[in-house]
Amino acid sequence: MKILNTIFTLLATSVVLYAQVLISDETTPSSSINSNAILELRSLSKSSGLLLPKVSLSSTTNPAPLPSHIAGMIVYNTATVNNALVATNVYPGLYYNDGSSWYKMDANIPNIGDIKYASTSTDHDGWYLLNGRAITTLTVTAQSNASNIGITGNLPNTENTFLKGKTGSETIGSITGNNSVTLTKTNLPNPTYSVTTQTTGAHTHTYLDRGSGQIQSTEGGLTRDIVDDIAAVSKTTSTAIDHAHTYTVSTGGSDTPIDITPLYLATNVFIYLGK
Structure with a gap:
């Protein structure tokens, strides 16, 4: 040596x-x-480097094993601790102290519950694919952190969904809404249309008469009314007084839903639940 x-x-x-x-x-x-x-x-x-002192931290707000918080102190933490308050969790890595708390020195370190889009399709570095699977299939650390931020039972399934800020009554991770809409009568405008029939005022109507036009016949010295002599004849009514007609018009629709999904780039969605 x-x-x-x-x-x-x-x-x-x-x-x-x-x-x-x-x-x-x-x-x-x-x-x-x-x-x-x-x-x-x-x-x-x-081929040599600087080896910092190794300590076991318990919380970002607890100075232990140091007696107090010391601004500027840098250590390498070896412990993994998941606390009830997620923001105070500690994981192996370099930490610095600002005089009141410990801060991990990882570049762009994510927080528990952060969401990101990615092209990869597998879990990695504490990021878990939001594909609807049961929470119990995750690591113990991920299960604890998911529960701490209000996700229980199953991870949300983000297939064919978009992220939206939740309202006060919504639950974190809930999937709601639709990608299409079907119009109903109440969704349509309410204009008043003026219409007219083809012929107005006094007019006639045509009809089919089963008689020949002869009203009576004489048989055996008696005059009898002719009810029907089989022959069909087209007839026209006499002029009628002014009157109205009602009619219906079909829209020709089929209640097909309207797709309201905008153009999009398909990616996978991940949530950070810790390593």
């Missing part, structure tokens, strides 16, 4: 002591310490 040589370089002015520290595994420093650094680490092999 190679023994690392630690070299400390102290630089001082003639009046005010100004100290800089160089820690290196070089036998002889290849160059002076950077003038802007109070501490510089250097690796001759370029």
